[in-house]
Amino acid sequence: MPSPCDSQYAPAGNVGAALMLIDSRLKTVYDGKAGTDPQQRQLIDSFTASLGPGEADELVDGACTLIYMFMQWLRMAYEDHDRDVIEYVVPGFVASMRMMPKSIPPEVIPTMAGLIIAAGTGLSPNLWRKQYGDWTGDEMNALEATALLLAEHINRLTDDRDFATRVITEALSSAEQD
Known part of the structure; x- marks a missing residue:
């Protein structure tokens, strides 16, 4: 019996916009300007401020779809080496989140860890989260x-700074062709 949190029931959201934001953040991190580029910050703030309530929900769903897709890619990559994705992703993810106390309150880290565990086990991150109330x-x-951390993990594994973005872009392109 399928779970009500099964990914087949989840809205995809605006994956393109979510990917654009994550790709922009990755480039900022890789250029060594993380958090210091005021023009980049202003562009992202303007974009997110321009979103209406429905569009903001679409962006959140799109981010959750990215998380799901990244975790599915990581799951397959780790399984190819007889490793468990949860064991190899979650501890480093939690450690990274804990190093960002100004941006990430400690009380949301368990929720985000739950989100990636849900995605890593084939559940929809947004439906899993929704069962606990509003964001x-x-x-x-x-x-x-x-x-961002999942995309960067993929890029590090593949030794390619654009790999995670390219995987999603190719998946979106092939979905449009079908």
Whole structure:
């Protein structure tokens, strides 16, 4: 019997916009300007401020879809080496989140860890989270950081700074062709 949190029931959201934000953040991190580029910050703030309530929900769903897709890619990559994705992703993820106390309140870290565990086991992150109520404001930075950290993990594994973005872009392109 399928779970009500099964990914087949989840809305995909605006994956393109979520990917654009994550890719932009990755480039900022890789250029050594993380948190210090005021023009980049202003562009992202303007973009997110321009979103209406429905569009913001679409962006959150898109970020959750990215998290799901990243975790599915990581699951397959680790299984190819007879390793468990949860064992190899979650501890480093939690440690990274704990190093960002100004942006990520400690109380949201368990929720984000649960989100990636849900995604790693084939459940929809947004449906899994939805069962606990509405998203909080504190969770928004953490959600973005979650997608960013997973993308960066993939890029590190592949030794390719654009790999995670390219995988999603190719998946979206092939879905449009079908």
